[in-house]
Amino acid sequence: MEILLADDERLALEVLKEAVHKACPDASLYDFQKTGELLEFVVEHPCDVAFLDIEMRSMNGIELAKRLKEINPSVNIVFATGYSEYMGQAFSMHVSGYLLKPVTWQAVKEELENLRHPVAQERDTGLRIQTFGNFEVFYNGRPLRFARSKAKELFAYLIHKRGTGCGTREIAALLFEDQPYSLTLQKQVQTIMSAMMKSLKEVGAEDCIIRTYNYTAVDVERIENCDYYRFLKWDVKAVNEYTGEYMMNYSWAEFVIGYLDNKLM
Numbered sequence: 456m457e458i459l460l461a462d463d464e465r466l467a468l469e470v471l472k473e474a475v476h477k478a479c480p481d482a483s484l485y486d487f488q489k490t491g492e493l494l495e496f497v498v499e500h501p502c503d504v505a506f507l508d509i510e511m512r513s514m515n516g517i518e519l520a521k522r523l524k525e526i527n528p529s530v531n532i533v534f535a536t537g538y539s540e541y542m543g544q545a546f547s548m549h550v551s552g553y554l555l556k557p558v559t560w561q562a563v564k565e566e567l568e569n570l571r572h573p574v575a576q577e578r579d580t581g582l583r584i585q586t587f588g589n590f591e592v593f594y595n596g597r598p599l600r601f602a603r604s605k606a607k608e609l610f611a612y613l614i615h616k617r618g619t620g621c622g623t624r625e626i627a628a629l630l631f632e633d634q635p636y637s638l639t640l641q642k643q644v645q646t647i648m649s650a651m652m653k654s655l656k657e658v659g660a661e662d663c664i665i666r667t668y669n670y671t672a673v674d675v676e677r678i679e680n681c682d683y684y685r686f687l688k689w690d691v692k693a694v695n696e697y698t699g700e701y702m703m704n705y706s707w708a709e710f711v712i713g714y715l716d717n718k719l720m
Contacts, residue, residue, distance in 0.1 A: 456481070456504065457500070458484050459486075459493060459496075459497065459504070459505040459506065460475065460487065461490060461508060461511070461516070462486075462508040463488050463513065464488075465488060468488060471486075472486050473560075475563050478561075485500070489513060490511065494519075494523075497523060499597075501526075503530065503570075503572075507520055507535065508534075509534055509536040509541050517541065517544060517545070520532045520534075520545075521548070524548075528585070529585060529588070530572070531550075531551040534554065535554045537556040539555060551566065551569075551571040551572070552566040552570075572696070581594070581660075581679065582594055582658070582663065582678070582679075582680065583680040584614055584683070586682055586683040587682050588703060589702070590611040590702040594660070599654060599658060600654065602654065603650045606648075606654060607651075609626060610673075612707070614683070615683075618673060619672060621671050622669045626644050626648075627641065660677075663677040663678055682696055686715065
């Protein structure tokens with residue numbers, strides 16, 4: 456398990472670090488007094504859990520948590536602070552936990568045993584698709600970067616379709632819903648398609664897409680780790696990961712929430 460620790464007071468940081476180490480001695484700990492250094496670190500080193508103070512001089516812990524979730528939406532945020540008045544604001548962000556100082560190792564252990572986003576025992580070694588919450592793609596545990604936001608949305612839609620093929624007109628209507636179909640729009644879709652394929656090719660995952668004339672689909676047999684697909688197979692871990700949120704960054708995916716909720720009834 457990879458754990459971040461942030462507190463601008465050195466003594467408080469050491470107390471927190473000792474408590475976390477005692478609660479989870481096998482975890483890799485990375486402690487920071489400066490939030491800027493922490494943010495630079497997590498871009499290249501995605502972590503599972505972040506214990507954050509709230510009252511810090513360089514950046515408020517609430518804002519830091521928002522920045523961390525932008526980089527890695529599945530990171531578990533646990534606030535460790537001396538102030539109880541931020542509790543409502545913290546839980547409105549769907550954080551994992553809230554600890555009041557002085558932090559004890561027993562309290563830390565309890566939080567680590569009840570994380571909002573379960574942590575795999577081993578790091579990802581391939582492509583992992585996250586649809587619960589915001590849509591994200593990871594390769595070897597790190598977020599896969601798409602040069603264009605619509606290229607990422609296109610991949611999300613293909614995952615969502617679960618192997619059903621899409622034509623250029625359907626993709627254009629999805630990505631540019633207010634624009635009439637035209638040759639110019641067709642070329643834009645082709646550019647977005649190329650950008651998506653380039654991102655996948657950079658990590659050797661381009662073969663998860665099937666392309667023929669006016670037909671594009673995801674090859675579900677090559678998507679081995681997708682929470683949505685595992686949920687539909689009634690995988691216990693995936694079922695527990697679902698908290699009523701599905702591809703929240705795309706409005707076209709909203710209706711699936713009702714479908715998934717009904718399967719739990």
